[in-house]
Amino acid sequence: MFLNIKKWIGVFVYPFFLLSQVSFAQSQTTNFDLAYYTTLNLDFKASKSILSSLENTEIPMGDLYIANLNDVLELIFSENEERYDLLKKNEDIRLEQLENASSDSPYIDFFEAEIKMQWAFVKLKFGNTLSGVWSLRNAYRITEDNIEKHPGFKLNFKTMGLLQVIFGAVPDNKQWVLNVLGLEGDVESGLTHLKALSKEPTQFTLEATLISSMIESYLLERHDEALEGLISNTSNQKTMAEVYITSLILMKAHNAQAASLLLQQALEKPEANAPLLFDYLLAEALFQGGMYNQAKTHYLEYISQFEGRNQLKDSKMKVAMCEYFLGKNASFKNYWEEAKQTKGATSEADKNADAILEANTLPNFKLLQIRYAIDGGYYTLANRAVSKLNLEKLTIMEVHEITYRKARLAQLKSNYTEALSLYNEVTSNADILPESYFIPNSFLQMGYIKMEEKEDEQAKVYFNKVLEFKKHPYKNSLDSKAKIALSTIDGAGG
Numbered sequence: 450m451f452l453n454i455k456k457w458i459g460v461f462v463y464p465f466f467l468l469s470q471v472s473f474a475q476s477q478t479t480n481f482d483l484a485y486y487t488t489l490n491l492d493f494k495a496s497k498s499i500l501s502s503l504e505n506t507e508i509p510m511g512d513l514y515i516a517n518l519n520d521v522l523e524l525i526f527s528e529n530e531e532r533y534d535l536l537k538k539n540e541d542i543r544l545e546q547l548e549n550a551s552s553d554s555p556y557i558d559f560f561e562a563e564i565k566m567q568w569a570f571v572k573l574k575f576g577n578t579l580s581g582v583w584s585l586r587n588a589y590r591i592t593e594d595n596i597e598k599h600p601g602f603k604l605n606f607k608t609m610g611l612l613q614v615i616f617g618a619v620p621d622n623k624q625w626v627l628n629v630l631g632l633e634g635d636v637e638s639g640l641t642h643l644k645a646l647s648k649e650p651t652q653f654t655l656e657a658t659l660i661s662s663m664i665e666s667y668l669l670e671r672h673d674e675a676l677e678g679l680i681s682n683t684s685n686q687k688t689m690a691e692v693y694i695t696s697l698i699l700m701k702a703h704n705a706q707a708a709s710l711l712l713q714q715a716l717e718k719p720e721a722n723a724p725l726l727f728d729y730l731l732a733e734a735l736f737q738g739g740m741y742n743q744a745k746t747h748y749l750e751y752i753s754q755f756e757g758r759n760q761l762k763d764s765k766m767k768v769a770m771c772e773y774f775l776g777k778n779a780s781f782k783n784y785w786e787e788a789k790q791t792k793g794a795t796s797e798a799d800k801n802a803d804a805i806l807e808a809n810t811l812p813n814f815k816l817l818q819i820r821y822a823i824d825g826g827y828y829t830l831a832n833r834a835v836s837k838l839n840l841e842k843l844t845i846m847e848v849h850e851i852t853y854r855k856a857r858l859a860q861l862k863s864n865y866t867e868a869l870s871l872y873n874e875v876t877s878n879a880d881i882l883p884e885s886y887f888i889p890n891s892f893l894q895m896g897y898i899k900m901e902e903k904e905d906e907q908a909k910v911y912f913n914k915v916l917e918f919k920k921h922p923y924k925n926s927l928d929s930k931a932k933i934a935l936s937t938i939d940g941a942g943g
Contacts, residue, residue, distance in 0.1 A: 490722065523536075529756040530575070547560055547564075561591055565584045566584070589609075592605055593609075610641075614636050614639035617635045619929070640661060662675040663675070665678070666701045666702060667701060669930075672701060700825070703826035705825030706825070709731055709735055725755045728750045729760050737822060752768070768788075770814065770817065772784055813843070819834045846882065855871050856872045859871060868894070875887055889924075889927050893931055900937075909938055916932070
């Protein structure tokens with residue numbers, strides 16, 4: 450019964466996990482601080498070297514925790530199967546050490562729950578779904594017990610807050626799984642816990658801020674609030690982990706240009722130890738802005754060296770598209786065919802690439818260029834591409850897609866009256882667009898506009914419309930966002 454769990458957890462887990470321990474409690478031991486900073490700077494070999502000579506810290510088992518974080522971050526970023534097979538035994542070793550600890554400190558159970566939660570994310574990423582979900586359940590139970598034993602230990606609510614968000618984002622058609630496991634979630638409640646922790650004058654303020662910002666951006670579509678929180682509570686001297694997370698939020702906020710600058714600055718540092726996911730994310734930002742030669746360079750770097758499977762199909766398709774836009778037809782055909790032959794992974798990017806590549810005909814690349822330019826916030830480029838279209842040569846489906854893209858442009862530029870008119874035009878043609886995400890996402894965006902305009906009852910009508918659609922490519926993601934928006938409105942009204 451757990452076969453589809455990864456589909457709905459994976460949408461939210463991996464971005465959140467990458468910042469799940471961004472600011473650890475400080476120790477009086479200089480080497481401890483250095484080991485932790487080095488881990489967050491994603492220099493895993495250097496961190497392990499420091500940890501090998503690290504003695505006990507003031508925080509019980511603090512060194513053990515950093516060692517675990519080092520392993521897990523390495524696996525999340527690299528997706529290296531051989532390293533996973535080698536390192537996965539460390540989970541049980543460390544949990545046994547915690548169980549044998551003589552201390553009654555609340556940190557012991559806190560670390561046990563965190564380690565189980567971290568390895569749950571790794572297991573899900575490497576396809577061990579049942580074990581991963583069970584680990585999340587155990588982390589939830591351990592945290593519940595620690596809250597009961599140590600109600601004043603505020604760090605419990607970091608773990609519980611993140612788990613509540615993950616479980617609360619599960620679509621309604623998968624909630625029965627949580628009921629079987631005895632779990633419950635609430636996005637707003639989880640976010641409240643994390644925001645409360647971010648206001649505490651502790652070393653965990655930055656961590657809670659980053660997690661809260663990711664939730665606001667990825668689940669609630671409140672990008673301005675997410676970025677405001679980042680600017681207020683992060684320093685200019687960012688670790689590589691902070692750079693990656695900030696870039697993810699900027700991309701989600703349709704600001705690929707700012708993300709590309711941040712990523713390029715990080716990659717140009719002589720001491721940089723950036724994982725290949727930095728190259729992929731930078732390629733995405735450049736591609737959206739029409740900088741195809743530069744984007745191709747970073748996609749090819751990712752393709753040639755990445756040890757996992759995620760985003761490889763998408764990257765090869767994007768290289769082909771770069772060649773197409775650069776007028777290199779022969780190499781376009783070669784890369785396109787190579788992308789078609791590449792086995793896709795579970796990432797949303799690969800699933801989208803698979804749908805495009807397996808279609809009976811080549812896509813309309815001008816429409817794709819418009820789509821990616823809007824995603825990246827390159828509105829001038831998108832408008833220019835729209836103006837060059839010959840509507841008479843478009844299919845009826847493509848005409849409606851252009852209407853949808855114009856609606857997105859108007860919404861993102863805060864032209865809400867125009868956006869609503871265009872979205873209504875899209876939704877009135879639902880019979881022509883079967884199983885397309887244009888219709889449900891139009892209703893979702895209209896709901897967000899009405900929330901912005903403080904017309905909550907009308908917003909609820911639109912969000913409920915999203916949930917009525919039974920089948921489309923982004924059903925889990927859109928249903929979760931609609932469900933969260935509805936609970937947000939109901940919570941505010943209560």
